[in-house]
Amino acid sequence: MGMEERILIVEDDAETAAAVRAVVEGMGCSADHCDTLEAGVAAAIATRYKVIVLDRMLPGGDGVEAMARIRAGGSTALILILSALGRAANRVEGLEKGADDYLPKPFEADELRARLRALLRRGTMQVLDNDLLAFGDLEIRLKARTVHVKRTHVSVSPKEFELITYFARNAGQVVTRMQLLENVWNLHFDPGTNVVDVHVGRLRRKLEDAGSAAIQTARGEGYIFAPRVGAG
Amino acid sequence: MAARATLRLAALMALAVTALSLGAMGLQYRLVETRLMAAQRALLAADLGGFGALYEQRRIIALRQAIDYRATAATGEEMLLLLDRQGRVLAGTRQGWPVGLTAKGDGFGVEPVETLEEGGTRWLVAARELPGGFPLLVARSLRPVDDTLAAMRRGMLGLVAAMLVAGGLVGWLAARSVMGRIGRVNDLADRVAEGALDARLPGPRSEDEFGLLETHVHAMLDRIQNLNRATHRLSDTIAHELRTPLNRMLQKLGRIEGQEELTADLKAEMRQAIRMFDSLLDISRAEADQGTGGGLVPVDLSAVCAEVWDLYEPLAEDKGLEAQATIAPGLRVLGDRNLMAQVLSNLLDNAIKYCSTGDRVSLTLEEAGDRHLMRVADTGPGLPEDIRGEAFERFVRAERDRGIKGHGLGLALVRAIAARHGARMTMPEGAGGFTLEIHWPRLQQSD
Numbered sequence A: 001m002g003m004e005e006r007i008l009i010v011e012d013d014a015e016t017a018a019a020v021r022a023v024v025e026g027m028g029c030s031a032d033h034c035d036t037l038e039a040g041v042a043a044a045i046a047t048r049y050k051v052i053v054l055d056r057m058l059p060g061g062d063g064v065e066a067m068a069r070i071r072a073g074g075s076t077a078l079i080l081i082l083s084a085l086g087r088a089a090n091r092v093e094g095l096e097k098g099a100d101d102y103l104p105k106p107f108e109a110d111e112l113r114a115r116l117r118a119l120l121r122r123g124t125m126q127v128l129d130n131d132l133l134a135f136g137d138l139e140i141r142l143k144a145r146t147v148h149v150k151r152t153h154v155s156v157s158p159k160e161f162e163l164i165t166y167f168a169r170n171a172g173q174v175v176t177r178m179q180l181l182e183n184v185w186n187l188h189f190d191p192g193t194n195v196v197d198v199h200v201g202r203l204r205r206k207l208e209d210a211g212s213a214a215i216q217t218a219r220g221e222g223y224i225f226a227p228r229v230g231a232g
Numbered sequence B: 001m002a003a004r005a006t007l008r009l010a011a012l013m014a015l016a017v018t019a020l021s022l023g024a025m026g027l028q029y030r031l032v033e034t035r036l037m038a039a040q041r042a043l044l045a046a047d048l049g050g051f052g053a054l055y056e057q058r059r060i061i062a063l064r065q066a067i068d069y070r071a072t073a074a075t076g077e078e079m080l081l082l083l084d085r086q087g088r089v090l091a092g093t094r095q096g097w098p099v100g101l102t103a104k105g106d107g108f109g110v111e112p113v114e115t116l117e118e119g120g121t122r123w124l125v126a127a128r129e130l131p132g133g134f135p136l137l138v139a140r141s142l143r144p145v146d147d148t149l150a151a152m153r154r155g156m157l158g159l160v161a162a163m164l165v166a167g168g169l170v171g172w173l174a175a176r177s178v179m180g181r182i183g184r185v186n187d188l189a190d191r192v193a194e195g196a197l198d199a200r201l202p203g204p205r206s207e208d209e210f211g212l213l214e215t216h217v218h219a220m221l222d223r224i225q226n227l228n229r230a231t232h233r234l235s236d237t238i239a240h241e242l243r244t245p246l247n248r249m250l251q252k253l254g255r256i257e258g259q260e261e262l263t264a265d266l267k268a269e270m271r272q273a274i275r276m277f278d279s280l281l282d283i284s285r286a287e288a289d290q291g292t293g294g295g296l297v298p299v300d301l302s303a304v305c306a307e308v309w310d311l312y313e314p315l316a317e318d319k320g321l322e323a324q325a326t327i328a329p330g331l332r333v334l335g336d337r338n339l340m341a342q343v344l345s346n347l348l349d350n351a352i353k354y355c356s357t358g359d360r361v362s363l364t365l366e367e368a369g370d371r372h373l374m375r376v377a378d379t380g381p382g383l384p385e386d387i388r389g390e391a392f393e394r395f396v397r398a399e400r401d402r403g404i405k406g407h408g409l410g411l412a413l414v415r416a417i418a419a420r421h422g423a424r425m426t427m428p429e430g431a432g433g434f435t436l437e438i439h440w441p442r443l444q445q446s447d
Helices: A014-026 A037-046 A063-072 A088-096 A109-124 A158-169 A177-183 A195-209 B004-072 B143-193 B209-255 B260-288 B301-318 B337-354 B385-390 B410-420
Strands: A006-010 A030-034 A051-054 A078-083 A101-104 A132-135 A138-141 A146-149 A152-154 A174-176 A215-218 A222-225 B078-083 B089-092 B114-118 B121-130 B134-141 B297-300 B322-327 B332-335 B360-368 B371-378 B424-426 B434-441
Touching: A006 A014, A006 A037, A014 A030, A014 A109, A014 B209, A030 A037, A037 A051, A037 A063, A051 A063, A051 A109, A063 A078, A078 A088, A078 A109, A088 A101, A088 B260, A088 B337, A101 A109, A109 A174, A109 A177, A132 A158, A138 A158, A158 A177, A158 A195, A158 A222, A174 A177, A177 A195, A177 A222, A195 A215, A195 B301, B004 B078, B004 B089, B004 B121, B004 B134, B004 B143, B121 B143, B143 B209, B209 B260, B260 B337, B260 B410, B297 B301, B301 B322, B301 B332, B301 B337, B301 B360, B301 B371, B332 B337, B332 B434, B337 B360, B337 B371, B337 B410, B337 B434, B410 B424, B410 B434
Parallel strands: A006 A030, A006 A051, A051 A078, A078 A101, B322 B360
Antiparallel strands: A132 A138, A138 A146, A146 A152, A174 A222, A215 A222, B078 B089, B078 B134, B114 B121, B121 B134, B297 B332, B360 B371, B371 B434, B424 B434
16 A cells, blocks of 8 residues: 555444554554544544444444445445454344445454455455456456466366455455455355365465466465466 | 134124014013903803893794894804704804814803814804704804914014024124224234234224223233344343453454464464354344244345355365265245355254265255255264254254364254244154255245
């Protein structure tokens, strides 16, 4: 993120707020903090934020219910709900009511960082008007749903294609297992077993067999898609 | 459904009123009958008195002349006959003595008197044998009495019929009105049973027993709804109050450096604990919502099955299991996609966890009558005998499986979610391994 982005934190628990602020500042962004819903809504409308990290059970009400007021006030910020209401039903409800992402507490710093990066990136990403996503010798054709490494076709299953597309859209960023489960499989519960690892492992082996080490395990909680652009 | 109780009550009342009226009319009938008979008797007595006076003056001759005279001017309302000693007719309105009638007494008093039926007409008869052996017959027709009584009987019958019809009509109208009032309450109960806990009767309450019933039903529904809301609020509060301290712990854990393995273990344990109490909350929420249709939308069950199978199949293959899915396309149910996916995820996760290399895991989805049958089967060790009956209870785990990761909530959650969707579960035995069938109610065309 070249220039400094502003992120608003609406959170009544001081410890959590400090942890979120640490993540935000660690990413090179600046953070404002409000600890009531009213103050948060007022700040969201008054200042142009890129992302708002919004709690749910706040003094003054539920953050999910306040999203409509924030939008009505003219804010274009992307909203990440960060809440103790973390069951699948809560998450689906939040997303259906217009949240851009929903992270349950307790959360890990890595997870929050990955989510915030994805949101910041979404805010700046150009609409992909062309059909081709190219990373050096790795090429993804969206309409034909094909993957090529060094001009050799790599056979992928439909799910693997969705997986590599999601990776490609977040190239260079850490992508967590939870993000993959939510965005590629549209499942909002923790299945307990790391089912995602098996799928990523298969895709990764196919790419490696074709000569691309694009998918790597990231330290901590996920994967990173980092093809070496320009390498032969 | 007909308002049988109301109809019975109305019929009883109609019958009682009719019976009372019938009694009253019967009394009146008796009275009229007695009066009319008395009148005919008086006429007969007058006739006899007249003849008696003539007999006093000139005996049989005068009597014969008088009877002759009366016979020529006969109206048909009287019967007169005088015979001589040999039984020949001296005078009268008829040609012979009625068969079977014997003369009684010799005076001109009205007693003894008897009734005689002849040619469909009843007569009040005084039969005498005058001194010297002259039989005399004086009789009055009872036709006017009988005609009047017959008319009365017809009237009574008509009235009874009219009363019964009226009673039936009133009963039907009352039943209809009661049914209308009770029907509102019944419809409300049906809507609530289908899950619309917030359904209420519109309009004002009337100030009668039905209004009171509606008020009571409303109060009861308010209470149920409040309890349901309290359950929901409580699970939210538990989530908040437990997750916030866990969150602080996790943040602090993140600051520990140099003991990566230990912190990773701790994080995994915390994740497990959260999963466990999420499952508990999901179970109680699903149980609280059981029977309510709220929050359920049409979902393509086939697609959910295909997606979750797609997620788990590589896991099964990597473990050396033979995995097979047969999913009929386009089967839809009214449901919650995430909950249904969780059911399947729990079942497949279990199957893969307990099976060993070479075992078979299969998922089948097919139409079965008015249900969609989802079957997850494996050839693994199956449920041990000691927990067979209670495998779907919370925290029930077999002694045998202590070494395998799990918290004993997976099947309890499966059962709660199935019940939330109105689905039936069966566990066919005999094939070996573990097989669970869930019969989801299919989506009606109108939904």
